[in-house]
Amino acid sequence: MSSIQLQIENGVARVTLNRPETFNSFNRKMALLLQKTLDECNTNEEVRAIVLTGNGKAFCAGQDLNEVTSPELNPGFRKILEEHYNPIVEKIRTIEKPIVAAVNGVAAGAGANIALACDIVVASETASFIQAFSKIGLIPDSAGTFFLPRLIGFQKASALMMLGDKVSANQAEELGMLYKVFSIETFEEEVTKLVSKLAKMPTKALGLTKRLLNxxxxxxxxxxxxxxxxxxIEAAESEDYTEGVNSFIEKRKPIFKGK
Structure with missing residues (x-):
């Protein structure tokens, strides 16, 4: 089966990391396929919101250490960063459509930082986040040193990165690391509700908002x-702006087309 699954329905692209036997850790094939899938979501006009999640018990455990310790398979850290993780983060931030990280389980190392690069992060109550790099003598990558201090502050970020503490979903919400935590029972339903709402909103304006935030x-x-x-001015020239104003005046629900 493919290490990345893509399902597009009702304007939502569901991108699933699919190596559950390795807790969805990245190897080169999966990293390159995720980039290709994100590019497809970007160019497909039917897609107006993207959700990134994991299959099985984990969201993503980061780098597959079996790959980097294999003489035959190891691409080397420069290639892993410059050809795998850095392009993934850049695509997440430059695609002008809302991207939701639905963290269903543990998010460790690069997996945690890729989640934090998304526009909105939600988590199951069983999820956790770990800056695991220091545990094996590495430094945080995948833009972790960029986003985490901005989300939770310098001191907290520094401590989590140096100590490698495990942060529960509820703790992450309290720190400001994510938007909301959902129960195990309602997680899928709440994620679907959230991304479906985003897919019906004025995509052009959301994309411009994302550009401004960047x-x-x-x-x-x-x-x-x-x-x-x-x-x-650019937003005011969109079809969605005209529809939004007209629906307000006519006291009806707007029907945005993302244009």
Whole structure:
């Protein structure tokens, strides 16, 4: 079976990491296939929201250590980072459609940081997050040192990365690492409800919002205000803006087309 599964229905692309026997850890084949799948979701106009999740007990355990310890299979760390994880994170941040990480179980190492790079992170109450790198003498990668301090603050991020503490889903929510935690019983239902709602929203505006949030990481206030002005004008020229205003005036529910 494919290590990445893709299902598209009602405007939602469900992307599932599918190596449950290794807790969905990444090897080269899976990393490259995830990139290809994200590209497909980006170019497919039917897709208006994306959910990334894992099959089985884990979301993603990070790098498959059997690959990096194999003389025959090991691509080397530079290739793993520059050809596997860095492009995945860049695609997640540059695809102008909302991407939800539905963390169904443990998210460790690169798996945790790929989840944190998504626009919205939700988790099952049984999920956990681990910056596992220090446990084997490595440093956090996959943009963990970029996103985690911005989400929870420098001190907390520094401690979690150096100590490698396991963080429960509820603790992660309290820290500001994720949006919401759902019970095991309602997890799939709540995830479906969330991404279905996003798929019916004005995709163009959501994409422009994502672009602004990306740029806010580096912009000055003046630069951000100028960018907001430019993109607001672009948003106001969309079909969805016209529909939104008309539906408000006519006191009816809007039907957005993502254009």
């Amino acid at each position: 740029q806010s990481m580096v912009n000055t206030l003046k630069e951000q205000l100028a960018m907001e002005s430019d993109l607001q």
